[in-house]
Amino acid sequence: MDRISLGNDEFEGRNNAYVLADDAAGELALVDTGIAVDPVRTDLRDGLADRGYEIADIDDIVLTHFHADHAGLAGEIQAESGATVYVHEADAPLVAGAEDAVAAVEDRRRELLAEWGVPEDARRELRTFFESAEIEGPPAEPTPIEDGEVLAVGGHRLETVHAPGHAAGLCCFEIDDGDEAFVGDALLPVYTPNVGGADVRVERPLAKYVDTLERLADRDYDRAWPGHRDPIDDPTARAETILEHHRERAATIVELLADHGPADAWTISAHLFGDLEGIHIVHGPGEAYAHLDHLRHEGFVTADGGTYRLEREPNATERIV
Template identity: 65%
Template sequence: MDRITLGNDEFEGRNNVYVLLDEETDDLALVDTGVSAPDIRADLEDGLAARGYGLEDVDDIVLTHFHVDHAGLAGEIQAESDATVFVHEADAPLVEHDPEAMTELDERRRELLDVWGVPAEATAELLSILDGTREIDGKPADATPIEDGTILEVGGRTIETVHAPGHAAGLCCFEIVDGGDGGDGSEAFVGDAILPVYTPNVGGADVRVDRPLEQYLETLRTIVDRDYDRVWPGHRDPIDEPTDRALAIADHHRDRTERVLDVLEEHGPADPWTVSAHLFGDLSGIHIVHGPGEAFAHLDHLHHEGVVSLEGGEYRLIESDVDLEEIVGTIE
């Protein structure tokens, strides 16, 4: 798979932009774009130039989700090339920088930070970083919405959209069903659905997602059921055993659920911020929302399963003898 790696100072590692090219027609497509920053844009331009192309030659852009490290340059590329920008309908308004959608996201984040018990000083630190636009940086793009099952013909490839929510409401995998290596459905672009080193954040990375852990576990089941031979993630190197990786991430969340239960049993009722402190220690930067968001995702799941109650913003353990296989589910 032809990819260009771009800088990213976040913990997930270097971003991947995948280049799809039909050499007969010169039809050029990109899967994701990287951060909107002069040095990152220059790296992308250099990568395309080494292949004999420029940003103006891009015909299609396929976005796995709206986060700035994946969609940031889409609008700039589209302005130069008139490329079609495909993104799931849930994320399209954010890629377009729709004022209403951006305001709703910002207000929802502020509301949940308060509900999760995040202290005022930590909230102020986070918002000074985000400033309401951290996740939606760059030039707006005119987005073409897609949904689960949408078939795209881009860069000489036929790819099928597989909605994979959890980390983001509109996150999608794109299964390669025709053209080039892996053209039999055995490979896919997966964005941040699964990553080779870290587990994608659930709960804080996109506060619009309802029942985030439940939705993410279903995404992992989808990846296991499709049993890909190899997948191409949004960060770092390809994953050669994606089924095993998805199962390992599911085990990770089962273990984390157990740790959350241990916190409540040992320390009594607590809000997500307090639980996250026991799980992760002191938090700063973007982790101020990722930490309690992750704790909330697990507490919320336990609440819906009747294991904990929610009173006055605090979660209280009401059932100590818990079958984690039944609560979190088994993915096989």
Template identity: 60%
Template sequence: MERIRLGNTVFEGRNNAYLIPGDRPTLVDVGVATASVRRDVRGGLDAVGYEIADLDAIVLTHWHADHTGLAGELQAESDASVYVHAADAGIVSGDPDAVAAERDIRERRFEEWGIPDGPLDELTSFLDGHDELQGERVDVTPVEDGDRITAGDGELEVVHLPGHAAGLSAFSFDASDGREAFVGDVILPKYTPNVGGADLRVDRPLETYLDSLARLADRGFDRVWPGHRDPIDDPAARARAIAEHHRDRTRRVLSVLNEHGPADAWTVSAHLFGDLSNIHILHGPGEAFAHLDHLAAEGVVERDGTEYATTVDDIDVDELVPVPETKR
């Protein structure tokens, strides 16, 4: 397997694509649709003796443009089959109904979160101004949890791990020294993946993501290959650290509500993160919403319109935000 490092000046940077050589050359994730990333992909393939036309399969971890943007044009040049989880297939393929549904829920959430007009205009301009990064239309083959995809000289097993995105999936495989996986943005070595704002279609985003962290930790992977930056050699420990981060953030959200009274997601976000710009105007209140939504579902805060307020004095955050056991 070969890692191809991709630039990304639009979002968080340092994306990865992975080439699985063999009888069925396969590329895992493809990067955002920009000229510089096109050069990165071609150069990375060329360095190990491959061309785009050699690809037989493209596997996408989730629908975000920095993972899928070049899929359409790479497919057109190679005639490769493109695989993505069924929950994300409609958006990746450019299905008008799926795209419209995502935009509808986006508009509804922005109103519910209480984003003021100024930041909302900035966010809308940012999102609409980067539509081309999604790239060309893609003919996708939807997959589900447990499916197996022939890749290289072996197989990839689909492991559905939603939260950051509804269809986010890892693809696990046997390596020379254990079981490994390509994990997209399920866990990252430096940042904590955004939950709540990254995919507004996800119901109960924090609970869903915590369940996925527990499932990933339980699989006992020896190493995982993320969508950004370097490989993670103890993925169960990293999953635990991210869950502990969300436990701490839950405490901070409760502190904001206790100190400042009923508040909407935007107000809580402002106390957590301060001033925000471009994509973070989405991610900040989205993260706050994920925690507020979780607390409301657990019955410790109450939602009245767009505002949330605590209803319980003694709250056991450790019980509300479980942390997976590390199995090594």
């Protein structure tokens, strides 16, 4: 698979933009675009030039989800090339920069940061990060897609596999015969994708992500092409490893509540991750919240506002995630 590696200093390591080309038909497509900053623009233009293309040649852009490190340049590329931009219907309003959708995310984030017990100085630091992080380009005019929809782009057939959890509209795309897939941030080769803080719109984020991991494991791809870093040669094993990671994390949180008593998401986050800065001020307590919320739905903890109390510990035969 032809990928261009793009700079990324803020998130899970270098991003990937995948090039799909059918030179005979004159068709060129990108899967994801990278952050809208000059070094990444240069990475992308140089990568295309090395292959004999330029931005104006791009016919289609397929976005795995709305996050700026995947969709940031989509609007600029569309303006220059006239490309069609495809993204799941849940994320399309954010890619389009719809004011009500953007405001709803910001309002929900403020509500949750308060509920999670994030101190005001940390919230100020996070606001400063979002205000100063110039990673989003102009909005695009996206074409919404849904689970199961098939796209014919760049000489390939891509089948949409909705994979929510990390983001409400995150999608994987099965390639041609379905033995391989672009997986965005649903599976990453090094880190585990953040749930809870990465997209505050997602209700029951851990449960949704577990469903996604199980769905991807069942599909048993030969290889997965992630949004960051290198290809994953055994995607089923990677999905199962991430599932086990979340089982262990849930068990750790049960132990923390048993040992230290009732706590909010910020306190649990401090036990799990230590001091946080930048984007991790929302990612850390968001991940803790995703687990606490899951434990509450499963009957292991109770919640009073943003404070969680252990109701009972799981027995030896119970799987809590």
